[in-house]
Amino acid sequence: MSSEFEPACRRMEWLDPFYKAVWEKAFADAIPISGTFELTPRCNFNCRMCYVHLRPEQIPLQGRELTAEEWLRIAREAKEAGTTWLCITGGEPLMHPEFPVIWRELAQMGFFITLQTNASLIRGDLAKLLEQYPPRAAKITLYGSSDEVYEQVCRVEHGFTRADEGIRTLREMEIPVQLISTVIRQNEADVEKMAFYAFRHGLPWMATGGVKPSARGADSEARKVRVQEKLDEQKRREIRERMQGKPIDIDRKPCTYCKDYRLGYWVMWNGDMRFCSFMNEPKIAVRDMAFADAWRELVRFEEELEFPKECRECEANSVCFKCAGLLEAECGRYDRVSEEFCERVRKFFGEMKEGLK
Numbered sequence: 001m002s003s004e005f006e007p008a009c010r011r012m013e014w015l016d017p018f019y020k021a022v023w024e025k026a027f028a029d030a031i032p033i034s035g036t037f038e039l040t041p042r043c044n045f046n047c048r049m050c051y052v053h054l055r056p057e058q059i060p061l062q063g064r065e066l067t068a069e070e071w072l073r074i075a076r077e078a079k080e081a082g083t084t085w086l087c088i089t090g091g092e093p094l095m096h097p098e099f100p101v102i103w104r105e106l107a108q109m110g111f112f113i114t115l116q117t118n119a120s121l122i123r124g125d126l127a128k129l130l131e132q133y134p135p136r137a138a139k140i141t142l143y144g145s146s147d148e149v150y151e152q153v154c155r156v157e158h159g160f161t162r163a164d165e166g167i168r169t170l171r172e173m174e175i176p177v178q179l180i181s182t183v184i185r186q187n188e189a190d191v192e193k194m195a196f197y198a199f200r201h202g203l204p205w206m207a208t209g210g211v212k213p214s215a216r217g218a219d220s221e222a223r224k225v226r227v228q229e230k231l232d233e234q235k236r237r238e239i240r241e242r243m244q245g246k247p248i249d250i251d252r253k254p255c256t257y258c259k260d261y262r263l264g265y266w267v268m269w270n271g272d273m274r275f276c277s278f279m280n281e282p283k284i285a286v287r288d289m290a291f292a293d294a295w296r297e298l299v300r301f302e303e304e305l306e307f308p309k310e311c312r313e314c315e316a317n318s319v320c321f322k323c324a325g326l327l328e329a330e331c332g333r334y335d336r337v338s339e340e341f342c343e344r345v346r347k348f349f350g351e352m353k354e355g356l357k
Contacts, residue, residue, distance in 0.1 A: 022084075027262050031082040032295050034264035036089060037075070038277070039102065040065055041218075041269050043092040045118055045154040047143065048221040049184050051214035051278065051329070052091055062217050063270025068098035070287055072105050074267060077291035079109055088135075089116035091269065100129055107133035114139060119166030120159065127169050134175050140167055142179045142205070145193035152186040171201070179205040184225040209234075212329035215280045236348050242319035243352055250317040254324040254334070255302040265298055273298055278325035279334060308336050316349040 026033040041054040041062075054062065066074075075086075086106065093099060094117060106113060115135040122130065142163065143153040150159030170177050179198050183191055191207060198205030209227050214220035242248060255261045255275060266274050271287025273294045282301045286294035305324060311317055324334040331338040 036087040039093040039096040042095040068101040086111040120162035122166035247318040276325035
């Protein structure tokens, strides 16, 4: 495949030069080098902005959780297809009924595994399991610096105390930990304390306010709790930068802006393969088909995806950054835009044009 754009993997500065060359080769040949297994929609937290979490009674309405045997079959075929990096997530992945079996077998397959968890369940037998089969890294969602903030965000008691205990346990095992914080109105005032918590423990930390509504059936309050004024400020800055020399190429495929394009995939808890966790499509049932066939179908879906006609004809299309996942979360479908979404961008675009006169 010849491409007239720079693939996102080329900008992954954190990669060792050898691994960067590997990713470049994987991109050229469409090898699924990076995968995410979303083991379960279950979670012991009930975060206001979560787009995945389902209550136990909601799960049968949307599918069936894969068994350990099914996950391991997919993993073996994924490895054969070229998957090297694997992220294990959820929901809260440690809540999968067969998590110990899945984790033990995946670890012995030789993947570079990252565990994404809220850390609150890392104790007892689960802690011993991770000590025996340590992940290459752990990404921990940090929602506050106190139990009170966790109660506001995650609607659980003693959330910070339990997460802090899990983080300390991982550090004692010398497992690399990265903290990630999602900022909403309920923890906005606590951001500096979260940053200080990370600094005090010498841990890398990243915060994001990019909260998206759920397209997947979760009872998300994203639209109510996200700090919209801050997001609007960011959107204005992006538009200004685009107008000053970094325009969007509307003729590019939507997926080409994603680092996983032609490289990565996401297997949902019910066995559907997709390229984006925010989307509810495509529904490629890797649970019922060979992994290699599912991967080819996913790449074909990516290649055929186009921006909506309205976007291609809009006067603001050179400054309006969007991807398929954003459109599906905000507008309900990856192939259409809503008036609310467009009105905000057109308004900011008009303000910027007036300011440049």
